[in-house]
Amino acid sequence: MDFSNVTCFIAGDQGCWKMINNHNISGVPLPSFDCLEITQEKNENLKAAWILKGVSSNIRYTTKDEIDKLKAIQPGLGRPEATLSAMIPIKKSEEWWNLAQDERRRIIEDQSGHIKEGMNFLPGIARKLYHSKDLGQPFDFITWFEFAPEHEKAFDALLSFLRNSEEWKYVIREVDLRFRLNNLSF
Numbered sequence: 001m002d003f004s005n006v007t008c009f010i011a012g013d014q015g016c017w018k019m020i021n022n023h024n025i026s027g028v029p030l031p032s033f034d035c036l037e038i039t040q041e042k043n044e045n046l047k048a049a050w051i052l053k054g055v056s057s058n059i060r061y062t063t064k065d066e067i068d069k070l071k072a073i074q075p076g077l078g079r080p081e082a083t084l085s086a087m088i089p090i091k092k093s094e095e096w097w098n099l100a101q102d103e104r105r106r107i108i109e110d111q112s113g114h115i116k117e118g119m120n121f122l123p124g125i126a127r128k129l130y131h132s133k134d135l136g137q138p139f140d141f142i143t144w145f146e147f148a149p150e151h152e153k154a155f156d157a158l159l160s161f162l163r164n165s166e167e168w169k170y171v172i173r174e175v176d177l178r179f180r181l182n183n184l185s186f
């Protein structure tokens with residue numbers, strides 16, 4: 001894991017994403033705030049309600065076939081039409097982390113269909129996964145998604161599919177934060 005490349009999610013009163021919803025799903029909630037700044041730069045002076053950190057890391061569970069399919073259809077972040085976003089920090093249980101890699105893959109994909117179902121929502125949803133556990137953070141993952149308003153309902157449907165899955169039985173803390181681009185005048 002490349003710890004020199006830490007991304008900070010800074011909840012405060014500045015940033016290019018304006019918070020529109022802070023929905024606690026499980027575990028301890030996160031305090032509300034106005035705006036989210038996402039940066040790799042250190043800014044010690046910034047006043048923040050909270051800061052969460054993550055690094056992008058190597059793939060753990062995805063097969064070569066799945067990687068090829070994902071590469072062919074997944075969009076990048078920062079599309080002009082993707083004016084909505086979601087940040088969903090997630091923590092999984094000790095029981096999850098005590099499983100072997102092959103058991104976790106079985107739960108994520110064979111029993112839960114995370115990757116297969118998720119692919120049905122591309123290219124509408126752009127995504128990025130950050131790992132936080134090895135940074136000693138309160139969450140194990142920070143998940144980030146960007147989409148156009150017309151894909152919001154589909155995104156919510158995917159979330160409800162995942163939250164009903166076997167994999168989510170191991171999720172012990174989850175907060176669903178939604179944003180819109182801050183420079184829009186509506």
Ligand code: HEM
Nearest residue numbers: 059060061062088090115118119121125127141143158159
């Ligand atoms: C938009 C469609 C989605 C696709 C195509 C997708 C695909 C994937 C893939 C391929 C992985 C495995 C990465 C690896 O091999 O290490 C993964 C992991 C993960 N995804 Fe998704 N995903 C999607 C949506 C979501 C959503 C809506 C959530 C909800 C927050 C989510 C949460 C996660 C988490 C927490 C992990 C890490 C699991 C772990 O390592 O235990 N994903 N996703």
